[in-house]
Amino acid sequence: MDPLSVYLHVPFCSVKCPYCAFYSQRGTDDEKDAYVRSIEKELRWWDRQYGEKPLIHTLYVGGGTPTCLSVLQWQRLIESLVTHLERCLDTEISIEANPESLSVEHMALWKDWGVTRVSLGIQSLWDDELLWLKRHHTATRALWAVDQLLKYGFNVSGDLMFGLAGQSLKKWHHSLSGLVHSGVSHLSIYQLSIEEGSVWGKMPPSGLQNGYGHYRWSQWYLEEKGFSQYEIASFAKPGCECRHNQAYWFQKNVLPLGPSAWGYNDGVRFWNVRTLAEYVDRISQDKSAVEGKECLDLEKRGREFAVLALRTSQGIDISLFTQRFGDKLFNSILSDLQNVPEDCLLMNGTSLALSRKGMRVANAIWSLII
Secondary structure (H helix, E strand, O other): OOOEEEEEEEOEOOOOOOOOOOOOEOOOHHHHHHHHHHHHHHHHHHHHHHOOOOEEEEEEEEEOOHHHOOHHHHHHHHHHHHHHOEEEEEEEEEEEEOOOOOOHHHHHHHHHHOOOEEEEEEEOOOHHHHHHOOOOOOHHHHHHHHHHHHHOOOEEEEEEEEOOOOOOHHHHHHHHHHHHHHOOOEEEEEEOOOOOOOHHHHOOOOOOOOOHHHHHHHHHHHHHOOOEEEEOOEEEOOOOOOHHHHHHHOOOOEEEEOOOOEEEEOOEEEEEOOOHHHHHHHHHOOOOOEEEEEEOOHHHHHHHHHHHHOOEOOOEEHHHHHHHHOHHHHHHHHHHOOOOOHHHEEEOOOEEEEOHHHHHOHHHHHHHHO
């Protein structure tokens, strides 16, 4: 079988961020133990479906907050993953972590297992902004976490948010430059997005910034510091791009594990049951955790492929696209984009991509395709 990407969702958070609607809960020790046992059973179920251990080229453990699991729970989780998944020689293993719950014991265990990169949910290096976001770490703790992870030899990615209430360009520069000089090799920057169903979705805060200037300045500054923008929100030193995310952007097959996890397999998008209780119940009965699926027709697959590819600096490989989806659909997409300003697009004989300016107005361009 061809190598897969695996996404494992850890559905626990010590506190729910007010802008987030992803499924998570605080979780008792018993619930966390039940979750870890259920992951092992779900892996065993997938082994039976494939008839062998799935071969994987990327594994991403996200959440939620994976560092809400204790070191002992992590040991059990790793044992299950090692037993039921076959790794390639260069498998990328990424783990999300929050500074306040990350410990050196986590780091030592992950290093022994072979984790390659850790993504830290830092969001800001200003304590007042962290308090406003209801985050439970300080800037000092975030920089401590980066330093310790680097000492253990991980590639470190830092997440930052712009568009916060009262966030000047000067304050944004402080956070961005602080992480650049901390030694991280990857940065993910996001405009604060208040999701429907979140606390702030019901009562949004006032004073949010537009964010356009913050993002435009970041594109220039990070390039100057040796970080290439390889995706709308992602900047990396050479060779430090996240291969797991690239699997999403180019419609590679993804195996989902855990409650609320989503997967993709040859034009079929599918998802697991949402809540931990439902998940544990199904798994305990030796049933699939998959709750639903959507079969994409060729045109929908092609249009989604185009939008996802246009997230990246590589853009749409024209030859690959037309081989998979046909000249007619590609020409239809070009027609959809005919009124987009020329300086927003980069097109040569082999690819179609967004320029830096195009990335700054990407949502408007994608909407023309979908």
